[in-house]
Structure formats: C-alpha cells, structure tokens
Amino acid sequence: xxxxxxxxxxxxxxxxxxxxxxxxxxxxxxxxxxxxxxxxxxxxxxxxxxxxxxxxxxxxxxxxxxxxxxxxxxxxxxxxxxxxxxxxxxxxxxxxxxxxxxxxxxxxxxxxxxxxx
Amino acid sequence: xxxxxxxxxxxxxxxxxxxxxxxxxxxxxxxxxxxxxxxxxxxxxxxxxxxxxxxxxxxxxxxxxxxxxxxxxxxxxxxxxxxxxxxxxxxxxxxxxxxxxxxxxxxxxxxxxxxxxx
Numbered sequence: 001x002x003x004x005x006x007x008x009x010x011x012x013x014x015x016x017x018x019x020x021x022x023x024x025x026x027x028x029x030x031x032x033x034x035x036x037x038x039x040x041x042x043x044x045x046x047x048x049x050x051x052x053x054x055x056x057x058x059x060x061x062x063x064x065x066x067x068x069x070x071x072x073x074x075x076x077x078x079x080x081x082x083x084x085x086x087x088x089x090x091x092x093x094x095x096x097x098x099x100x101x102x103x104x105x106x107x108x109x110x111x112x113x114x115x116x117x
Numbered sequence: 118x119x120x121x122x123x124x125x126x127x128x129x130x131x132x133x134x135x136x137x138x139x140x141x142x143x144x145x146x147x148x149x150x151x152x153x154x155x156x157x158x159x160x161x162x163x164x165x166x167x168x169x170x171x172x173x174x175x176x177x178x179x180x181x182x183x184x185x186x187x188x189x190x191x192x193x194x195x196x197x198x199x200x201x202x203x204x205x206x207x208x209x210x211x212x213x214x215x216x217x218x219x220x221x222x223x224x225x226x227x228x229x230x231x232x233x234x235x
Contacts, residue, residue, distance in 0.1 A: 103172055
C-alpha cells in the first residue's frame with residue numbers, strides 16, 4: 001500500500017484564485033509529521049509547511065494552509081491567491097517515528113501545478 | 118545564513134567510474150539525509166546519518182553505494198562503478214536533530230546533484 005498518495009498528476013488554476021492539492025497518507029503510528037515541499041523547474045526542494053499529528057489547529061504559512069483531516073488521513077495543501085511563481089511540482093511527505101525509520105521522509109508522486117495568467 | 122550546500126551541482130561519469138557527492142548541512146544541524154529522485158518520480162529515501170554514525174540505511178542499494186558523515190567535513194555519498202540506472206538527482210537534507218523522534222523536525226534540502234552516467 002502506498003504510504004503517501006497524491007491523486008492529481010496535474011492541476012491548473014487561474015492567477016489569484018485558490019487551489020487545493022490533495023494528499024492522503026497511510027500509517028498506523030500515532031505520532032507522525034506531514035510536510036509539503038515545492039520543486040520549481042530549477043529543481044531545488046523548498047519546504048512550505050508542516051503539520052504534526054497531535055496539532056489540533058491546521059497549519060498556516062502565509063498563503064499556504066494545510067487542511068488536516070486526521071480521521072480521513074488527508075493533508076491537503078491549500079494555496080490562496082495563486083501567483084505565476086507558484087507553478088511547480090508539489091510533493092506531500094510524511095515522517096513516522098517508528099524504530100530506526102524515524103528519520104526518513106516518504107514522498108508522494110507529486111502534483112504539477114500550472115498557474116495561468 | 119547558508120542553507121544546505123551540495124557539490125557538484127552537475128556530475129557526468131562514464132560507466133564504471135566512481136561518483137562522489139558532497140553535502141554540507143545547515144549551520145547547527147547534525148543530522149543528514151540522502152534522497153534520490155529518478156526522472157518523473159518523487160524522492161526516495163536512501164540513508165540517514167549523524168556525525169560518525171549511520172542511523173538508517175534501509176534505502177541504500179546493497180552494493181556500490183556507501184555514505185559517511187565524518188566528525189569533520191561534509192557528508193559524502195559514494196557510488197562505485199556507476200551504471201546508467203544511477204543517473205538521477207541526489208538530494209541531501211539536514212535537520213537540527215533535537216526533535217527527531219517525534220516527527221517534529223523539518224528537513225531542509227540542498228539544491229541537489231544531477232548525476233548523468235554515459
């Protein structure tokens with residue numbers, strides 16, 4: 001079973017509109033972290049936002065917010081007021097705290113976001 | 118305030134040669150992670166290191182690949198006798214190492230090394 005599933009290979013959004021990128025995860029751990037990263041065409045990996053499994057509030061960082069629904073095991077990224085510079089690949093990732101595997105991030109396959117002017 | 122540094126940014130090797138990829142973590146970070154990204158795929162974990170210690174190498178191929186993070190100097194990912202299938206982007210990430218066990222730590226990534234094997 002996939003640990004992290006991003007079902008949208010590609011998404012399109014009009015500039016200044018909001019967009020939601022989907023992410024579901026699979027874990028039996030009680031304690032874990034969820035992350036979103038952005039990878040523009042230049043190739044670097046940019047950290048966007050983090051949500052801990054025990055956090056009761058949804059995480060927000062500027063125009064980014066994470067819609068965390070623990071019972072559904074989903075951690076969708078919401079980008080408000082899209083900008084042309086938001087066009088990139090977006091990866092959802094999870095970090096579990098089980099045994100010696102607590103270091104690794106498990107990534108989804110990514111969603112390519114294209115922002116239209 | 119330098120971020121994670123990786124060099125070289127691009128590396129071309131012929132089949133059978135060795136590739137050495139270097140990673141200097143962010144200042145104050147003592148944990149280093151290596152990931153590989155094959156074309157059109159997400160990142161896959163390879164190895165997790167602390168100074169002079171390999172914590173988790175469950176993602177490392179059994180042969181030809183090795184990693185170290187010495188007391189002094191950068192972390193090194195070494196690929197011996199490279200093959201075409203090793204062509205990929207190799208990313209290093211670092212974290213402070215204080216909240217590791219609770220999923221609290223964000224890993225900050227370097228710009229990656231693009232390895233091309235001819």
